[in-house]
Amino acid sequence: MKYNILLLIGIFLLSSCHQNSENAASSSEHKSTKHSVEKVEYAMVIHGGAGTILKKNMTEEMEQSYVATLNEALDTGASVLSKGGSALDAVTEVIKLMEDSPLFNAGKGSVFTNAGTNEMDASIMMGIDQNAGAIGGVTNVKNPITAARKVLENSEHVLLTGQGAELFAEQQGCEMVDPSYFSTERRLKSLERAKAKENMGFHEETEESKHFKYGTVGCVALDKAGNIVAGTSTGGMTNKRYNRVGDSPIIGAGTYADNATCGISSTGHGEYFIRYAVAYDIAARMEYKGISIEEAAKEVVMEKLVKKGGSGGVVGLDSNGNITMTFNTPGMYRGYIKPGERQVKIYKE
């Protein structure tokens, strides 16, 4: 409806090419962790967004910053979990740390809307009882994940939006900031470039903008008590309009957790993740088809989403601590930690 024939051909060619390279990437990714049928003591997996993340576009310094922050996030989570802390605390602390970093499209590093504001979404869900909290379109909550957690803990609702969500967060004692806190030079430039492209009749598609267009942070943890918690936080899409809400605050799309199956946090082109209920679909395939988290994530991200044209990825873990980090884009900031085992990666390998 919205594309002309040339664009369609272009997308087709691009996606065929993607499919081949991505399937190869997926396989190598799959070999990196061994499926276990015994529960590890604890486990945690994180992402900092998926996209056109290529080594050739990254300075040594930037790469080191990302790796350092991802490692710091893993240490923060492991420190909570190894002492017997809850997955809920681990996910909250880890996402707060990533929100406070300007490197990721969430919290401090959130991208700008078309109107020059920063509107953030976040969600968090407990695997034990499917209790969940989410907020959409907040502009002045320093750590959106803390507001989502307050919704989970102290509201009869699941999803609050806009000024109502901000009022709730304030009443619940979340740290509030002036919206200018979220204004960073780097993201402002992204917006300017996106708008310039748009004015020339193109949609924004620079390497840099693709890199962060759909950025997100997410974390899934399994604690010693066997509880899985998943959380996701984002600044959304660069140049977004009309108070668009993506998949990050949508339970079933951006975030899902069920102790019986898995916890999932998504990152990517949110509209596709909503339309295919990506996070829930992985849990559903595990439950109804009896397949592993790795197989389920592969079916959804590398087959279904690739076929439909939805770019992005997921991180997740099951009740034994088996990890998945599956993505159909050139890169995804990611890492996981278990007792005696850790990994941090950016590009596909």
Added chain:
Amino acid sequence: MKYNILLLIGIFLLSSCHQNSENAASSSEHKSTKHSVEKVEYAMVIHGGAGTILKKNMTEEMEQSYVATLNEALDTGASVLSKGGSALDAVTEVIKLMEDSPLFNAGKGSVFTNAGTNEMDASIMMGIDQNAGAIGGVTNVKNPITAARKVLENSEHVLLTGQGAELFAEQQGCEMVDPSYFSTERRLKSLERAKAKENMGFHEETEESKHFKYGTVGCVALDKAGNIVAGTSTGGMTNKRYNRVGDSPIIGAGTYADNATCGISSTGHGEYFIRYAVAYDIAARMEYKGISIEEAAKEVVMEKLVKKGGSGGVVGLDSNGNITMTFNTPGMYRGYIKPGERQVKIYKE
């Protein structure tokens, strides 16, 4: 977390009692339509909300109004579908008609928020390609379903909220009205009663408030071309706060459509429908477990939701036009139509 022991015991007793009576209701409901393995020419199913809808609380006149409007909705849809019109048009026209009626909690008849406003949500989804549009928290769009359809047709996004959604709807030529258009005496009284109860330390739980607390309208149609479309529209919860968004605009929770499986529109306690991805879960069970729409709806609504405490129901149909109207509450305004066959019901029978 939020309930005391007494309340828990009460809920447990109530829900045990519900389970028995509801399972009985469900069985009789199931007998009313025969499972077909051949496609009917067209089919359509609607609901006007589920809740504590009891004959003893209904005047003869009110009952007749509901039955007449449900029949009018079926006629409107059948008129589109029988002439070879699209399921998309049928669903839009039918939901518009129900939004224009003050009888249902959607459009004109929307309930009030705690702040004394009317904030509406709607969504619509195509089974052929999972394209979808949704809007949350609009206050001045006469027919929220038309705004959701414009998002589906003319936006790269799936979900727009608040003022952004209103601006988009206006730019797209949707009929805009002064918010006072949605102010009706009946719903204002509901709000007053809910607030009075709340001030006395109770949450609102009068028969009348339970009747409409979670009201919604929905429609799923199958057209001659074999396309399934599902749509849902609501005024949300009486006395809702903080720009709460329920399941109606959440693809996968309130609405789902896939030509390969089914179309579903939900109504009920939205938070539960979000947490269990109810609409998508029915489609997923059909696909992965190979069961019928009726069995899948029963597993989700009468087993999973009843066990978890989530009251409400769904209407839906599969690619052959097999209908489900499954609910775990005392009543649901509902009806369906196929060539040579129609039904309108309110209470469980």
